Amino acid sequence: MKPAVPAFVSLVALVSVCHAAGAAGPDAAGQRPVTISGSADPKSAGASQPAKVQDGQYTDRNGDPTYHVSDGGRKVDWYTMSGYVRYSANCLACHGPDGLGSSYAPSLVDALKGMDYAHFAGIVVGGKKDVSAAQDLVMPAFGENRNVMCYLPDIYTYLRARSDGALGRNRPPEHEPKPAAFTKAEDACMS
Ligand code: HEC
Numbered sequence: 001m002k003p004a005v006p007a008f009v010s011l012v013a014l015v016s017v018c019h020a021a022g023a024a025g026p027d028a029a030g031q032r033p034v035t036i037s038g039s040a041d042p043k044s045a046g047a048s049q050p051a052k053v054q055d056g057q058y059t060d061r062n063g064d065p066t067y068h069v070s071d072g073g074r075k076v077d078w079y080t081m082s083g084y085v086r087y088s089a090n091c092l093a094c095h096g097p098d099g100l101g102s103s104y105a106p107s108l109v110d111a112l113k114g115m116d117y118a119h120f121a122g123i124v125v126g127g128k129k130d131v132s133a134a135q136d137l138v139m140p141a142f143g144e145n146r147n148v149m150c151y152l153p154d155i156y157t158y159l160r161a162r163s164d165g166a167l168g169r170n171r172p173p174e175h176e177p178k179p180a181a182f183t184k185a186e187d188a189c190m191s
Pocket of ligand 1 (some may be wrong): 087091092093094095104105111120126128129130131137139140142155
């Protein structure tokens, strides 16, 4: 895990990855983003409605990562699936199974309501300590932890689906195929 990536660099890299996903024009693999119109999928209505999908990654009209749940809630996009796995490995110990919270840390199903990606990323990168809280509870800074930083949009996407009630508890039974662009970005981020 050494040398660690400075928090600032990680955040900038991730935000630009996200913006790249939302940008128009062909990507490195030559695949054009698809603009989604209408509301064919009632599970992702409102602000979380995908406006665009590129290489299997869905974004809303603000360019924030969002989920795609289909087959009556049984099937999720690859990033939501990845987010479930990364959440369970890195966040569950404090925030509880399925984001529901614990006696130690708040429910992220509740906290994610209306929280945009930039705000979420800021908290996870830099940590958080409520100075007025009676208990001494600290959200650690993950800015130098690649197992979290390389999958930050994924974790956000998963929690957003949980927060919207589009996704139930436990591991999603099915997922869309793993995009080649995911593997490429993962290799670049983790190496
Ligand atoms: C060691 C325990 C611990 C771990 C691990 C942890 N958190 Fe936290 N987290 C906390 C605590 C405690 C708070 C509340 C801090 C406060 O309000 O001052 C918090 C707060 C948050 C908040 C803000 C919630 C709000 O209401 O504003 C977010 C978002 C968050 N955590 C995301 C994550 C994610 C994503 C992960 C995994 C990558 C994670 N946390 C891992 C303990 C933890």
